[in-house]
Structure formats: C-alpha cells, structure tokens
Amino acid sequence: MAQTTTQTDHGDSNPTFRTEELAAQKVALWGRMLALAVIAILSTILAPWPGPLMYYPVMVLFVLLGIGAYRAERAPWRREWHRYAFVFADFALLSFVLLYPNPLIPFDLPPQYSLRFGNFIYFFVLLAVLAYLYRPGVVLWGGVSAALSWSIGVAILASLPGAITAPPVGEDREVLLQTMADPHFIDLGVRLQEVIVLLLTAGLLALAVSRSRAIALRQAALASERTNLARYFPRKTVDLLATRTNPLSQPREHQAAVLFADLISFTNWAEDRPAQETISVLRQIHELLADTVFRHDGTLDKFIGDGLMATFGTPEPTDRDAVNALTAAVEMADVFRLWKESKQGTDAGDLELAVGVHYGTIILGDIGTSRRMEFAVLGDTVNVASRLEQANREIGCRCVVSTALVEAAEAESPAETATALARLHRHGPLILRGRSASTEVLMLE
Structure with missing residues (x-):
C-alpha cells in the first residue's frame, strides 16, 4: 500500500x-x-x-x-x-x-x-x-x-x-x-x-x-x-487521519481484508487502440471499482496500472470488515459486467475483471523517510490476496475469495454472508504461486 x-x-x-x-x-x-x-x-x-x-x-x-x-x-x-x-x-x-x-x-x-x-x-x-x-x-x-x-x-x-x-x-x-x-x-x-x-x-x-x-x-x-484523503479512504477514516496526530507512526498488526482487482487481456486490448480511448475506458473502470470500494467502507490503497488494491479494516478495524470485503467483491464483478453490457462498455471487447480477496493479519504503518512517508499495508495476507486475483485466469472465473474471508464474514453477519454465498461456488484447494500449503477458496463464475 x-x-x-x-x-x-x-x-x-x-x-x-x-x-x-x-x-x-x-x-x-x-x-x-x-x-x-x-x-x-x-x-x-x-x-x-x-x-x-x-x-x-x-x-x-x-x-x-x-x-x-x-x-x-x-x-x-x-x-x-x-x-x-x-x-x-x-x-x-x-x-x-x-x-x-x-x-x-x-x-x-x-x-x-x-x-x-x-x-x-x-x-x-x-x-x-x-x-x-x-x-x-x-x-x-x-x-x-x-x-x-x-x-x-x-x-x-x-x-x-x-x-x-x-x-x-x-x-x-x-x-x-x-x-x-x-x-x-x-x-x-x-x-x-x-x-x-x-x-x-x-x-x-x-x-x-x-x-x-x-x-x-x-x-x-x-x-x-x-x-x-477522501479519494482513498472512507469518510470516517478521513476524520481519524485528520484529527489525530501521527495515527500511523507506530507499526501494528490487526485483522483486515485485502482485495485486488485487475483487468484480464488489457495489454492485448490496448495494443491497437488510441491513447485517448484507452485512458477513457480505464478511467471509467477505475471509477466503477473505486465507487464500489467506498460504498462498502473500504480504503483505496492504490491503482496498479489497469487494476487496484483495496483494504477493509484500515487504518482502524471494524466489526464488518470481512463482510464488507466479501460483498464488495461480488458487487464489483457484477458492476463490471453491467458496465460491459451498457453503451459505455461497448468498446471493452474481451476485457474481463479478475477479483481476489483474502482475510488475515496485516502489518500497518508508515514507511519511508522524514521527507517522504508512505502509509503501507504489508504481510502474507496481501500476498495471498494478490495470488487469488491471479488465480482467476487459471480457473476461468471472475472472483476468487478465501474461506478465511468467508468464515470471518459469517461471524460478522450471517445473513449478508449467506446472500453473497448464494452466488459463490466452492472450488477446492488451490496451490498458489510461492506457497507450499494449499488455500481453500470459493469462486464466482
């Protein structure tokens, strides 16, 4: 982050x-x-x-x-x-x-x-x-x-x-x-x-x-x-950052959800298109994804080329972080599909959205020097979420979430989690790149 x-x-x-x-x-x-x-x-x-x-x-x-x-x-x-x-x-x-x-x-x-x-x-x-x-x-x-x-x-x-x-x-x-x-x-x-x-x-x-x-x-x-700040954080987080002195100066660990979203086939799609059209489409997609993150009280970490990274539960955890991330992931896939079917998305061609979400312990704090500071989210949870997003290409789906996220969401709000689970299917364990242990996941086709 x-x-x-x-x-x-x-x-x-x-x-x-x-x-x-x-x-x-x-x-x-x-x-x-x-x-x-x-x-x-x-x-x-x-x-x-x-x-x-x-x-x-x-x-x-x-x-x-x-x-x-x-x-x-x-x-x-x-x-x-x-x-x-x-x-x-x-x-x-x-x-x-x-x-x-x-x-x-x-x-x-x-x-x-x-x-x-x-x-x-x-x-x-x-x-x-x-x-x-x-x-x-x-x-x-x-x-x-x-x-x-x-x-x-x-x-x-x-x-x-x-x-x-x-x-x-x-x-x-x-x-x-x-x-x-x-x-x-x-x-x-x-x-x-x-x-x-x-x-x-x-x-x-x-x-x-x-x-x-x-x-x-x-x-x-x-x-x-x-x-x-409001371009990156939900309003309550902006208030926290604006009213506290150095709220992130001391590194800490807590539970949070991390979401990665990326466009599949974007490089091939953009290869023969004019720069103005490429940027216009990318801005529309970024706006759709960012609005979904904010709508579910997430924090926009950064745009990564044609994708983004978002967190739910930073800088302060809440009792709805997992269910917010799960609901946002499913909604994000649906919003992108609706956009492709709309008049604005007619030029999207073969573009597809891949979403990956994981829940676990993160390391949160400021990194850098006194002249340039960065608010960073680090840890294994971030790596797993990134690998889950990449797994969409391997198994041919639009969204992959870990069972750790689902279990945390069920503990927070069983009803809302059940609504999201009605759209998801169990895939079985995945061996993610760079990890020896398998990860249980669910997917949205």
Whole structure:
C-alpha cells in the first residue's frame, strides 16, 4: 500500500480558499447594503429637508458599485486591477458627497462649512467592509484612496475665495475664537490628523486581514488535504487521519481484508487502440471499482496500472470488515459486467475483471523517510490476496475469495454472508504461486 504524503504549497489558486473568498465578498456586499440602509435612515432624520433627496441617488450609486465589484470578481474576464479601481471609485465618490455642498439644504452656507459636520467617520465604514475580502493590499489601498481623495477635496475647498486656513498670529483670544468660528475657516491640523488616523487604521486593519487570510489559507489547505484523503479512504477514516496526530507512526498488526482487482487481456486490448480511448475506458473502470470500494467502507490503497488494491479494516478495524470485503467483491464483478453490457462498455471487447480477496493479519504503518512517508499495508495476507486475483485466469472465473474471508464474514453477519454465498461456488484447494500449503477458496463464475 502506498499513499504518499507530501506537503503542498497552498496559495490563492486553492479552489477551497477561492470559494471562501467569494463567499466572504458576498457577506461584504450584504454588509454594505445594510450600512447604506442605516445611513439612509440617519440622513433622513438628521439632514434638513429636502437635503436627503440628494443623498438617495448617491446611495443607489454605492449599491451599484458594490454589485459591480461583486460581479466583476466572479467574471471570467476579471483582472487584479478591477478590485482596486472599484475601491478607488468608492472613496472618491464618498469624498465628493461629504465635501460638495448639498444644494438642497435650505441654508446659505459656504462650501468650507461641510467640514464641520463630522462626516469623515463614514470613511471607516467603507474601510471596515474591505476587511471581509481577505486582501490586506486592498485594505491598504482603501486607506490610501480615502486619504488621497479627502486631501484633494480639502485642498480644493482651501483654494476657494474667502477660505481661511490659518488663525491670525499674535491676536488675542477673542479674535482667535472668532476666526475659528468663521464658516470659511478650515483647520488644516484637524484635517491632517484625520488623514493620519485613517492611514494608521488602514495599516492595522491590513495586518489583521493578513493574519485572517493566513488562517483562512491554512484552513483551505486542510480542507483540500481532507478532500484528497477522501479519494482513498472512507469518510470516517478521513476524520481519524485528520484529527489525530501521527495515527500511523507506530507499526501494528490487526485483522483486515485485502482485495485486488485487475483487468484480464488489457495489454492485448490496448495494443491497437488510441491513447485517448484507452485512458477513457480505464478511467471509467477505475471509477466503477473505486465507487464500489467506498460504498462498502473500504480504503483505496492504490491503482496498479489497469487494476487496484483495496483494504477493509484500515487504518482502524471494524466489526464488518470481512463482510464488507466479501460483498464488495461480488458487487464489483457484477458492476463490471453491467458496465460491459451498457453503451459505455461497448468498446471493452474481451476485457474481463479478475477479483481476489483474502482475510488475515496485516502489518500497518508508515514507511519511508522524514521527507517522504508512505502509509503501507504489508504481510502474507496481501500476498495471498494478490495470488487469488491471479488465480482467476487459471480457473476461468471472475472472483476468487478465501474461506478465511468467508468464515470471518459469517461471524460478522450471517445473513449478508449467506446472500453473497448464494452466488459463490466452492472450488477446492488451490496451490498458489510461492506457497507450499494449499488455500481453500470459493469462486464466482
């Protein structure tokens, strides 16, 4: 048995992480919608009427930008710069809305007075939404975009006629207070403080997102590893291997069933056929056989050319290993016969399936080096099962099982074993290659 354990370098191409990333973006979109709805309610309550009428179309625009970014992320034509363009558009639009005087507000106020409303805090709402995307670079870009667009807007307001950007020097306290109370006054120190705090927040948030991304990638890698394990093991075995530390580091012996399946006449059949047809047929057969193994809680050890090796009772034995192996062997022969009679199997020609199964003591554990480990099943039981599969050619049948397997299956489930035995016939003792003692077997013709 040879399941090779290697460490894979996981990144953005990991399909599990990509799925999680898209799911997170969907959550971010819904969070954005909820935030906009709350802001719309606040605007309706706090802004003098009919001032809110200007904000509603802008909020619709924010909704469209969010949907556009979400759809672009899922589109096959997406590019890396698309998400950065949408982020910049978000913060540029927000800066415009916060700094441009609302013409619907029924007060005659200078443009600079828009800085007195404390609306800068809305930048942090958009910044928080970006944290859902698992992209620290995007979060940083959001902070830079906000700082840049806000600074440009403040600079434009400061350049307008009548703008006051510095209090008079050397004047008394009353003059200073009057200057600061002037609606044309812009406190550049406060504006600088806003930008620096925003950039610091973006940096800290990017660090947190980077950490979250690393954790998400690690979880995605583990999920991929479990998926890969599920290609070889039944689900309960995958859970065992995934939740225990070095579950197979200590070699051990226990009872298990070993099954070998192989195609008869495959070499002759494939000799004159194109490679594409050969691989296609082989994949279909492998899928049929592997599905049968998994359906009966077996472990797929490996594909051996046009055949496979499977075990029942690894890495942990159960009270149904023998009956599962016996039932799987009979079903495997039937499934292959049905496939040959189907439309898909019309090109199978003289191909036949040979199955051999034995039950006994196996040696189970990791072999190899610290850099490359293999999960191995060894022992005489494996050798006997392989010889039984080869015996199909000698006695002209489709499946050969040992009486040791049948006796163990009867002890586990007499009823299920009886159903399988109704299909099998005793052949008598066989002298297997490489063994001096005979082996009692049953066969399926």
